Amino acid sequence: MLALLLATAGCSGERASAPDTTEATSSVTVASDATATRPAVLALLWEGQRAQLARLNPVTLRPIGRKVEVADGAVLAVAPDGEIVALTSTVVTGPGGTSDRAELLLVDLSAMRPVGKELELPEAGWVGGTIWERPGRLILLLGGEPPHVVTVDPHGPRVLRTQPLTGRLVATDAKAGRLAALLAPATRIGPARLVVVEASGAVRTVALPEIVAGWEPLDHPEDEYATRQRIPGLAVSPDGKRAVVVPAGGRVAEVELDSLRVSYHDLSEPVSLLGRLRNWLEPEAQAKVTEGPDRYARWLGDHYVAVTGMDNHGLSEGELDASPAGLRLIDTRDWSVRTLSDEATGIIVVRDLLLGFGGPYAADAGGEGIGLRAFGVDGEERFHVLGSVLVGWVDTAWPYGYVPHANDETKVDVVDLRTGRLVTTASTDGYVSVVSD
Secondary structure, eight states: OOOOOOOOOOOOSOOOEEOOOSOOOSOSEEEOSSSOEEEOEEEEEEETTEEEEEEEOTTTOOEEEEEEEEOSSOEEEEOTTSSEEEEEEEEEESGGGOEEEEEEEEEETTTTEEEEEEEEOSSOOOEEEEEEEETTEEEEEEOSSSOEEEEEETTTTEEEEEEEOSSEEEEEEEETTEEEEEEEOSSSOEEEEEEEEETTSOEEEEEEEEEEEEEEEOOOTTOTTOEEEEBOEEEEOTTSSEEEEEOSSSOEEEEETTTTEEEEEOOBOOGGGHHHHHHHHSOOOOOSSEEEEEEEEEEETTTEEEEEEEEEEEEETTEEEEEEOOEEEEETTTTEEEEEESSOOEEEEETTEEEEEOOOOSTTSTTBOOOEEEEOTTSOEEEEESTTBOOOOOEEETTEEEEEETTEEEEEEEEETTTTEEEEEEEOSSEEEEOOO
């Protein structure tokens, strides 16, 4: 399952393949550098509010062959046979952008052409997750108000079923043909629920009374939009059997997804680090415009859950003020915690590699971060590249990681994830989002 949430804007009508303006090639397997070859990567190419799906050389990021115009807020799912992709988006329409809709477009990857017209979905909302384990059944989780699970026959294409959910979508993760979603109360911070969506489209729900999540208004004299938040992290094990919910305070919830049995666990860290763990679990509240913790979690290997995020303190001199939550590795066998970085704010798991990045986001941080740090399943650092660069995001298509420059969207650092070597800095015509891993 491959998903990338991007900006949204209006787009409708049948989409045609853009003319091929690149050099012709008889194969999509290209020489990537002096030591390796790999297939061309799929990517979204952005020019203002327009986007195109294209194959790129994995190192130079230059387009190869046809491009297909796609909806501007695109999330990608790949069919079981790997030949068709579905691009779903939320499109804002109407006077002043006051209404919206979600739509689905299929693309034949072998020909790089659209398959028919878009299918307008019955409910609006950003795409929070997908399941496509069966050829004739694509499951979409739309994070609208309220969220909906939409089951689609992509061969029609036609909508088979729409099921509303109660609450507000906070976090999702999908593994082994199963999607887990964390829901908060619709208008306040309160007890969360875990929703489990199966490849058949079946939906089951379990309450998590010890986990609080959501958003609510914060009374602030200078900002009517001031908000308080509590966003836990959610991770599903590689076999799709377990989910772990990690809040910024309180105990961790573990859910057996077959039975929906819930258990809670206290985390422990070596005595010398207990103060640091306590600050991570229970960040100091500061009543400034937007406050509260945001956690992000992903499973690593068979037994570990990596967690990071930020603690938001509102605005300082007009700039976002937030403290890094750091990067912790939780061992689900004994619920011990290991600190890998105190300044990380983002993570990505690719194969058996954990990538950490980010850094202080306070107004006086000076734009410095931790570069890109890679750790193995054992928690040992494999490499550190890009020095103190503040990395905001990393795309991956093994064996490469793609790091866009924060101050120049036409520059992308290409890193060999096997060695930690900076292969090149690719130059592009605009913003590029690699969407295959």
